[in-house]
Amino acid sequence: MSSEALSGLRVVELAEVWAGPFGCSLLGDLGAEVVKLESYPRTSTTRPLTVPDARVADGPGPVYERANTHHHGNRNKRNIAVDVRRPEGAEVLRRLVRWGDVLVESFSAGTIARLGFGWEAVHRLNPRLTMISLAGWGQEGPYQGYVMYGAGFEAMSGLASVRGYPGAPVEELIPTLHSDSTVPLALIFAVVTAAIRREQGGEGSYIDLAQVEELATQIPGVLGEWTLNGRVPPRRGNDDPHLVPHGCYRSGTEDGWVAIAAENDAQWGGLARAMGHAEWAADGHPWATLPGRLREREAVDRAVGEFARTGAPYEIADRVQAAGAIGAPANPPEGPLYSPQLHERGWFQSVDHPYVPSRLLGGFLWRLSPDEPSWDRRCGLLGEHNREVLREVGYDEGEIDALFEADVLGDRYPDPPGSGAG
């Protein structure tokens, strides 16, 4: 049975990469009724137009319908494609604002107001609607209108300053997108908090979620090094100053890695047994104690490293875990597919799509009973639900035809110049 936790909550999404769309899919997983309003005729940045492109799956149909993250990150919502910069398109959005409970937008600060849908305007249209804006630096403040993706918010939160290989040049810093993972979770909390507020006062709220601020809440240790001790924390990689061993070790397979850690003496005892050297944890041995292992960090690491070379990542992790210590394969992209646990729990999802081959995709972030989340809707094709949604907000077939005719509504992007596509 599909989730009904948020059933009845109508969400209108105006968002592209990735916190907004994924957050709205999570709302959909929880039972909310989400309509994604996709950019038209300007193409969405998450939909590549030409191949070869590493983001695109092989298959028939338009290239822009086969993009990996777009497909995976837009489940459980309907799709309409509207040119909201035209007056007739703006009217479609106005009707959706009246229809909805929540409007999610992730333009840079100020853009939505220039489109005529700033908070005051939408609040007048529908006082019960909650609007959430996800601009990286928020709505208020001197950086209004500045542009960036998640990697930049990480750079400005301090997180990027501690990531990476110890001692490596800063130029080797690998951009990551942690805010795209955590902002969707904060978005759910914010939307439901506003729904609770609406029960109290009858009106919707305006939520200003600055991605850089949300990220800052995730790293108290980084800030604390400075504010409590006046130290700038260094890049430590996987090293932990207080735990040995604690790292990713090269396994016996090519470019295979396994994480191994012992957080206390009991775990170390297990790990020592797994390594075939129970005596390393016996009273009197220099490695038997936490301070002893810290003192001989390099030697311990070397011993664990030699052990890790005796098998494949999953095998080593199994042996370490069986002995009661922490061990995990440092999975490459396909690694999760080899987990008996994920299969046993039925975690993977498979979904039919007209243009993307059916493969095992990632499952849900939680189980919820009695209403389990389910992948009820695959990622919508461009404009797939134009007619259905517009009818729901009061358009008749003739009016919808006219909007198609005027190119305000669309369901295919024009072929890019020189693509040779028919």
Next chain:
Amino acid sequence: MGQPLAGMRVVELGGTVAAAAATKRFSDFGGSVITAEPPGGGEVRRVPPFPEDRPHIDRGAFHLAFNTGKRSLVLDHRTPSGREVVGRLAEACELLILDLPPAEARAILALVDPEGGPCTVVITPHGMDGPYQDRRENDLSLFSWSTRAHRHSIQGREPLRYAPFLGMAQVGSTAAAVGIAALWGRRQDGRRRDAEISAVEAITGNVDTSFFLWAVNGAVQPRAAGQSRAMYPAGAWPCRDGHVLFAAGREPFFSRVCAAIGRPEIARDPRFADLSRKPEHFKDFAPVLREWLASPTKYEVFEHMQRYQAMTVPLLDASEVTADPQMVARGSYVEVEQPGVGAVTIAGAPFHLNGVGGEAWRARASPTLGEHGPEILGELGYSADEQIALFRAGVTG
């Protein structure tokens, strides 16, 4: 109108970073949160850093940031007497969040009235069933499972976690999200809900893993060091006083960078405009940008590039973030007066409801271990003699 979650009662059991991060969301928006902590204090109080590097159960940075506004009760939930107390706590709350080994969690869930009891969220490393249910994991191993460590590596070198406990904090955010949704659903339709979070699934299923990218089409992303040499400029580049980070390899951002450095013609040059040729001409482009970056500071680069709407930011470390003009203007960091420690700076609201700095969000001091034991036990109906009996036997502390 006060705080939006005022009157909402939440109980947390486990004392972990993930559980503490989860319930902090509720307490800072006005919920009444009780953290029932293991004797001696749990993980969130024991992880560093500590002021002056002196470990102290009430002074760790994670505790000071993640336990704000909660009330603390020390409770050994593994004894029959402890379970009785948990039962009363459960009766008196709407949401129970547990981060315990599965067997212990099951014993607690058995206390919850299936009709009238609270909604529950259980956090475990691998879930409550299946062959790995009793495995222990930590922040590093969860990142390893999820493929994110692998994505965060250079070909042939070891996969890396990001920052300590970042994965656990994310699991906590996940628990908060599904917890408040479950609670909302119950308020609407009257049905009690139980959520279960496998930390591995919660992180692997999120949008930022390489599994996520690979699963749809089998394409493996290259794991090259930092600066992109194909879709540039992207990654960290040095300037006069540090580094800036670009995410401007694709149009329209590449053209904007070229315009910003006074070389708009570069964007039209087929060596760079043709994406199939662009990688082989990194060596031609890099010196031009490096030379331009040599004289301005990172904030000067930032301001200049943003005038052209080119995606560029300064790379800041922990000593710089609280002074960033935007963060100052918005009050993104706040000071909380912590008894025994003094004024402590922590991150402020994760989002603002109806105006920056409004009354919806407020961080109050984090409790000392067991600070509210007598108060909470009294509210649960325990007499003075019963409280002494629990204390004397080590069930409470």
